[in-house]
Amino acid sequence: MPDWRITRLNGEYCVTWDEGDIRRRYRLGTNDPKEAARRAPARYAELTRPKGSTVKDLWQSYCLDKAGRSVVTTMKYTWKALEPHFGEVEGEAVTIAHCRAYTDARRKAGRKDGSIHTELGHLRSVLVWAQKNRLIAHAPHIERPAKPDAKEGYLTRPEVTRLIEAANSPHVKLAIQLMIATGARSGAALQLTWDRVDFNRRMIQLRNPFDKERRKGRATVPINDGLYAALTEANEGALTPYVVEWAGDKVLSIKKGIKTAGGKIGRADVSPHMLRHSAAVWLAEDGHSMEEIAQFLGHSNTAMTYRVYARFSPNYLRRLAASLEV
Known part of the structure; x- marks a missing residue:
């Protein structure tokens, strides 16, 4: 069941949820039940989305928006590697220097370039998504190691x-x-x-x-x-x-x-x-x-x-x- 529910206020439908002992209720701008059901998920996601613009905030917002998709499960593990380096950085402030420092640190930790390429690719996806959703003005360039060639091994x-x-x-x-x-x-x-x-x-x-x-x-x-x-x-x-x-x-x-x-x-x-x-x-x-x-x-x-x-x-x-x- 979702964390939210649809209720009515003076004949108009609202999206409603509880935050501890506080009940939150926001109008959906319609008295049509089908239209209310259509609008409610997006309205709830918008209202509960983290308001900050750090990479951590944007990452959380992205995962909320993409909830249920397989990529979110993968990104849970990616974030463990990225958070110490990018979590508190403003999304628009990520630089090539940040990316190169991250790549160096991950290589020293024994990670292959293919893994680093994927991790920084997830960061890029989040920032591009944030720009499209007007959470940041622009998505900075994310420099990644070259993607390794596919392994050549095969079985007879x-x-x-x-x-x-x-x-x-x-x-x-x-x-x-x-x-x-x-x-x-x-x-x-x-x-x-x-x-x-x-x-x-x-x-x-x-x-x-x-x-x-x-x-x-x-x-x-x-x-x-x-x-x-x-x-x-x-x-x-x-x-x-x-x-x-x-x-x-x-x-x-x-x-x-x-x-x-x-x-x-x-x-x-x-x-x-x-x-x-x-x-x-x-x-x-x-x-x-x-x-x-x-x-x-x-x-x-x-x-x-x-x-x-x-x-x-x-x-x-x-x-x-x-x-x-x-």
Whole structure:
């Protein structure tokens, strides 16, 4: 239930909530109940938003505005790193010097540039949001370390077979099969529900049509024979709406299970994302076009597909090399 409620005052609807023993009540400017219900959440968020303009205040305001979205959960951990350096700084007063000092401190603490890039990226998102919502006049430039290149490691087909065999739980085996056969990210695989698995048409819709959050790379893909058999078996014993489940509950992370299986086959570097990368490499090795691979992976821009996977194609630049025969 929300902290606020809708009440009436002299025939007009209000948004009302309690702060200790004090009741707060503000008019919504309408006597239409549907319009009041529409206006109330935004009005409540506006009225309860921290009034200050320090980074800490703006961060709290951003999280209130984005409540319920997955990014807010991630930003809870990001803030633990950022707060000692930026918390009391005015949002408009953040400088490149602040950013460089933060980067140096995090590197000395052993953090990789990829993590620092993400942390400062969250800070940038908050400040840009604050400017759009007129909480600050302008969002200062946030300097970040260059984003590291994606890891190049991938698994061969025999290694994936051994990985599945080494998995110590049925849900880990199924997750590996699902991710390698669809190229799905781990989040998409773990959030997949049975209502988006079409056994008749043998198709999987990785994107939840009711989820309004922007998600990367969630396509609708066919089900191959191996995955069809695995899904059919799993569906017969399903206890939840989720395809990947454990002990009658949704699985939140598969990293540890895959890491354990990877250690058993001598691939301690294996990760859920490596399965998606491996699927893409296999598709390129089999000579499929970059445009088709981009569609299968849900890439919005084929340029990235070309940049990462074209070199794995057996036809990559071969006609050009043939032109240089002496």
